[in-house]
Amino acid sequence: MSDFLAAQDSAGHEHAQPRSDQNRSLWGDVRYELMRNPVFWVSSVLVLVILSMAFAPQLWAETSPTARGACRLENARVEPSAAHPFGYTNAGCDMWSSLVYGTGKSVIVAILVTIGTVIVGVTLGTVAGYVGGFADTVISRVTDIFFGLPFILGALVFLAIFPDRNVWTLTAVLTMFGWTSLTRVMRGSVISTKQKDYVDAARALGATNFFIIRKHILANSIAPVIVLATIGLGAYISAEATLTFLGVGYQRPTVSWGLLVAEGQNLALAGFWHLLVLPCAFIVVTVLSFILLGDALRDALDPRAR
């Protein structure tokens, strides 16, 4: 409120609030905003369900579709029924357990890529923004160059050359093309924080660079990173599934959503809808959950957007 009126009224800064106070109320505000936002609750519950499917699929489906004898060809493409509400895949596996066991394939890659891009992006962005000068020039130009390569196209070239693709190759390639945007955001945020008076004050008081980065720069830049990382999880799930669909991601006999959609595409046109619609629904709900969670976090963390 006081902020708001200060913006309405335009006089000087003679009544700036003490910093620590503002800081505490900021995070308190964030919690308050999140708690009363239904989107936050719905999306976090969904995210928890998805994460549990990824790391403990046996909680959700008894048998893995890759277990011996789990799939029977006579069940191929059987449509949903009361006993098996999700029906069977083209290979005669239970669709539900295929989808549940496929969750991990996408989610784990997305988590690894997010961790990778956050580490690379935060490090390079901080160095570029804080050190400036030559380091900034080099990092910014390299970022520009990576940015010049469209994401899917770039990833595709390298994955296509690899004869077999697994979690690690997918992670490596997606990280390689995904770190740029976080680096740019981080750099911008660091530069704007660096110019704040309290950073000058800290420096004048003899604070070390390490202290300033840890205490001021990272603390102030953490909000956009959290938001971007959350939305990024959704985006990388989508990217992995797309690459797999195109044939440069996971390969059979791995069970993954992208492969199920690729398989279902033509069969759906022949009348077996569930082969396409169900894996699509899983992908969309998962991506949506992460985006909504990121959105809720952004709304809470960025008061201007309210």
Add this chain to the structure above:
Amino acid sequence: MSEILTETERRSNKSPLSGVSFDGSAPLLEVEDLEVEFHTRDGIAHAVNNVSFTLREGETLGILGESGCGKSVTAQAIMGILDTPPAKVTGGQVRYRGVDLLQLEEKTRRHIRANKIAIIFQDALSSLNPVFTVGWQLGELYRKHAGASRAQAKSKAVELLDLVGIPGAPARINSFPHQFSGGMRQRVMIAMALALEPDIIIADEPTTALDVTVQAQVMTLLSDLQREMRLGLILITHDMGVVADVADKICVMYAGHAVERADVYEIYERPAHPYTKALLESIPRVDQKGQDLTVIKGLPPALVDPPPGCSFHPRCAFARDRCTTDEPPLYEVPGNRLSACHYWEEVLES
């Protein structure tokens, strides 16, 4: 300002203002019991409460107060440019030449702006549109209000820049706001306010963002133009020095209330409200060098949840029990002044 103004006059016969009967003998501007509320997440903020004042031709009224006291909101309410929602004018009148502007239709009221009442904002860099040239932004007023052609508007823009003392005006009209210095940009804002020769100019902290030397230049320009054109000027500021130089009358605001109104000499001589007194005492003075500077303790109250009684009592040196319960009315103080303090006599004498 020759040919276009005749055009303005010609058009004004059929302009939306022709249906409004202004009373030439009524004061230029009378604000009476103005009330503005903001609807926020934390509740309703009473930004302006029962504020009244009068402005006559050629007069300068200073509105003085700390940030957040409601002075800019008052200005925007007079202009009719508050963001609604969250803001809402909930009561009072704003009479221009006897006509209550708050009752006018938006279509009519729009023509009062810039034509009759214009405003100068504090931060000229953010108040000018970054993507259009200064000449275009000035000329727009002539094109949209006076039906000028682009060429006419351009030559009027050059005249205006000349008037406010911007060197090389014919070339400068093609520059963008960010290409001017702070002082020059504020001159552009002044030019924009003067363009349609209004009767009233509201200057909302016109020099706060400028260097001290530039501040003086801009203030001199503003008061010279005000005298030449016999404008009614409302000068909003938190700087007692600025008002002392140019204002005839002063209205002191605190937490959305007008707490004291008086002629400028009287107020500086003998304030009748503890807040005004405290403000005056907090100005550093050469003759008191070495002594501790008096400061007003505490912060202005949150407008969502103002203290009961007199809103200044938590910070007031004169406060008694009564101040925590009874909201003071505006007492008449000898010398045609008003003060919202139960103990104004005591303040006057101290």
Add this chain to the structure above:
Amino acid sequence: MGRYVARRLVQFIPVILGTLFLLHVLSVLTIQIVGDPVRALFGENAPPEAILEQLRANYNLDDDCLEQTGNPCVRLFVDRLAQYASGDFGINFRGRSVAELFVERFPVTVRLTVIALVFETVVGIFLGVMAGLRKDKLVDNFVRFSTVLLIAFPVFVFGTLAQLFIGLELGLPLRDSERAPEWLGQMLTVTYNPEFPWLSLMLPGLVLGAFSLAAIARLTRTSLIENLRSDYVRTARAKGLTSSRTVGVHTLRNSLIPVVTYIGIDIGLLLGGALVTEGIFNIPGVGQLVFLAIQANDTPVILGVVTILTVVFLVANLLVDILYAALDPRIRYE
């Protein structure tokens, strides 16, 4: 403006060289790690070594540096650049020139991309403005909800579902029907039909543009809301301008600046997405060329086409940057 364009052009050269070099280094590195794609092409039944040698020579894969892991093969890069400059982007495993294949197929991809771009900008900006002007009202909530939903649909999911439900279930009865106009049926089709070079690209174009439509709508909305609160819009109101002029002239132009920046990035997304849409809807464009090359393990085609598309992307971005400067004087006088 002229100086700005000149400076942008000068900056463009290192970026395009850098990007091509990056593409080169990464592909060389991958070949060094996983081995020769020519042998991988034939798998078990490898033809005589002499033929493999010949093929390697044809594809520029016979350089010794390709066997030294970690060597960036700068000489090979210079050779490749010279080839690119003369319009030679290699040949596919059947001996056809990649550049020729590209030129043959490019017009279809351009048509598809244009449909997507027009659709996403017109509808996206419109929705964004509607939502921004009526913040927190019904329209706004609808736009926010539907755009989040759209963003959650990867192109291939949206494409396959649209093909099934719109192209087949809705479109087939229309195409079979006597009464429905032919253009309507062709607009909602399962595959590309060369007899209707624009109409039959409508559905794939909408699919391709859907994600960015949502992004543009949200971007327009946010930036409009932010600008409506800005000081210069307050000034415009204080100038007694009509509200349509305040929004249309003083707010919209500023609000479109970030949208223009986004379109630059978006062209990269569209080129990637074209690959997916063209694969799904069987559109004989450049994307399908890559799509088929992936299935045939035809690495030189993938590398060649991606190289050309990268150049297209960078040039498009350069044009967008110039447009950006035209909209925002603060940039061009920097």
